[in-house]
Amino acid sequence: NGVSIAGELLYSGSEMTLTYLKGALLSLAPMFAAVAYAVMISTFTRNTGAAIGSAVGIWLFVDAIKHPLRIAPYLFTSHVEEPWQVFSEQSGGMESSWFPMAYHCLATSGVAFSVFVAVAWYVLNRRDLQGA
Numbered sequence: 001n002g003v004s005i006a007g008e009l010l011y012s013g014s015e016m017t018l019t020y021l022k023g024a025l026l027s028l029a030p031m032f033a034a035v036a037y038a039v040m041i042s043t044f045t046r047n048t049g050a051a052i053g054s055a056v057g058i059w060l061f062v063d064a065i066k067h068p069l070r071i072a073p074y075l076f077t078s079h080v081e082e083p084w085q086v087f088s089e090q091s092g093g094m095e096s097s098w099f100p101m102a103y104h105c106l107a108t109s110g111v112a113f114s115v116f117v118a119v120a121w122y123v124l125n126r127r128d129l130q131g132a
Helices: 013-044 048-065 080-089 099-125
Strands: 003-005 006-010
Touching: 006 013, 013 048, 013 080, 013 099, 080 099
Parallel strands: none
Antiparallel strands: 003 006
16 A cells, blocks of 8 residues: 555555565575575584584674674674665655665675685585595
């Protein structure tokens, strides 16, 4: 039905659907970076429990120190929920913009994904998979 306030249509149903789809697509970028992070951590260990514990522990530690160190804008974990802000604000009848948030989300997630995949590839190539 869209978003209307006091009888005035602010956003049509198709506009809200398009905003939702854009948010869903943009939210994939930090998710891909998170998966690449988990794969990278799993290449460092041979034990599944150690990989899970390390991945979660490092994630929580970095999440706790990113704001005091003022590095939050440069980490992909800060952009996990941002793609949904535009949809949420438009649902409340407010005007919102995708940019520059979308650029920051894509840039930090893309860099993180590339680094994590490169490190995982390097570690996995150096590992002797034929041996014990």
